[in-house]
Amino acid sequence: MLHEINRDKFVVRQMDGAEGMLLLPDKSIKLIYGSPPYPNAERDYGVWRSSEYIAKMTPFLDAACLKLTDDGFIVINVKANREKATSKVASKRSLVIEKMAIQMEEDWGLYCVDIEIWIKENPAPTGLRVACQDAYEQNLWFSKSPKWTINIDAIRRPYESHSVQTYDTYEYKPRSNGNTYVRKNKRIEPNPLGALPKNIISGGVSARIDDHPATQPLYLPEKYIKATTNEGDLVVDPWLGSGTTGYAALSLNRRFAGFDVVQEYVDSAEKWLSSVAGGKEADEK
Ligand SMILES: C[S@@+](CC[C@H](N)C(=O)[O-])C[C@H]1O[C@@H](n2cnc3c(N)ncnc32)[C@H](O)[C@@H]1O
Structure with missing residues (x-):
């Protein structure tokens, strides 16, 4: 059990995020916000192919259902990358995210608040010739309770x-x-x-210079933290990366736990989060 979470403002650990969540008390997490490896994205931390995507996500969704408070939420920021082109089929867009969203309701018993769209105003060029330039991501926003409430005034x-x-x-x-x-x-x-508030979020991709290849802009987790949690609530990111969710959570006086399999990401996030958790003036990276 991660008892530190009752004492400290934040805890980060190098470990699998689903296993990390299982170390927290049952029904203790108000919001799980995070960005898992995207389907088919070629990254140093591995490739989660469309064909295995839901199997990879299953332990995270199982842990979420166990560890969310009865009025808790999960928001998964993700983008459906394309399948590799073959000699017979062009590089088609994967539908695994849509499939997972349906399963989150049907198999995990979660309730879809919305699938919001993050419009990236300055997307990285993809050189695509079989479809239009890839310029948005999806935020799958689900509630554990069928009758949820959100702090709508906080995100006007x-x-x-x-x-x-x-x-x-x-x-x-x-x-x-x-x-x-x-x-x-x-x-x-x-x-x-x-x-x-609108169910689209429009803005630039992160301009932070960081060792991590996929850092998010702070305004993404901030919206959902403000909408679904209050001061002192526990926010968890099971795919910590550079620690963006933690920085947003701590800046808003929430508690935070984050997990990542890559030790150097955890070390760097810990330093960044210590600067804000200590109450010191922290520079936004
Ligand atoms: C898209 S990145 C998250 C970026 C993060 N939102 C940020 O702003 O920096 C996905 C992260 O998931 C981590 N990861 C991959 N498999 C994992 C697992 N089984 N458990 C926890 N983290 C994992 C990767 O190391 C990577 O840092």
Whole structure:
């Protein structure tokens, strides 16, 4: 058991992330946020092929169901890389992420809050000629509870000028399923905390100079940490990498546990996280 998590603000360990989660108390994690190796991505830390992807993810999803609080969430940031082209078939896009999302509901009993899209404003060129430039990733956002609540006010955004104009001109009422708007006789005022958040996130890929090949921008984990956790809650990233999720969690006064199989990533993340957990002014990498 990782007892340190009750004493320290964060714990990081070099080990398999599913096994790491099993060392935490049952029903102790409010949010699991992380980015596993992407299907078919050729990385130093191994290649998880589409054909074996769900089998590789199974121990992580099993551990998640056991260790999430009853009102907890899991968000998996991932991108479906293409299959290798063969002499008979062009490099087709893998559908294993969609398959896994369906299985997360059907086999693991989780509830889909949404599949959000991260639009990468400055994607790395892929040189693709059989499809368009690859410029987005998916955030599979699932709840353990069928009737979840999120801190929507914590992730509101500034109104766009055309929405403010619309509010001034028309009268609307949101429908209960959130699908659309119908006219009603009562004017709604813009919320002083901002507009409702969108299910897309748009921004640049990480500009951090780091030893890790796949660092995320902080704004990705920040959104889900703010939306699903409160101060003091435990956030876990079972694919720690450079420690982005931990940095975001600790900056927002949450507790954090992270696991990675590569010792040098864990060492470097530990240094970065110590700077923020110690309350010192930490430079964002
Ligand atoms: C896409 S990267 C995560 C990057 C991270 N989000 C960041 O911002 O730096 C995936 C990470 O998963 C790690 N990994 C691969 N297999 C693992 C396993 N079985 N358990 C834990 N981590 C693993 C890799 O070493 C790699 O650092």
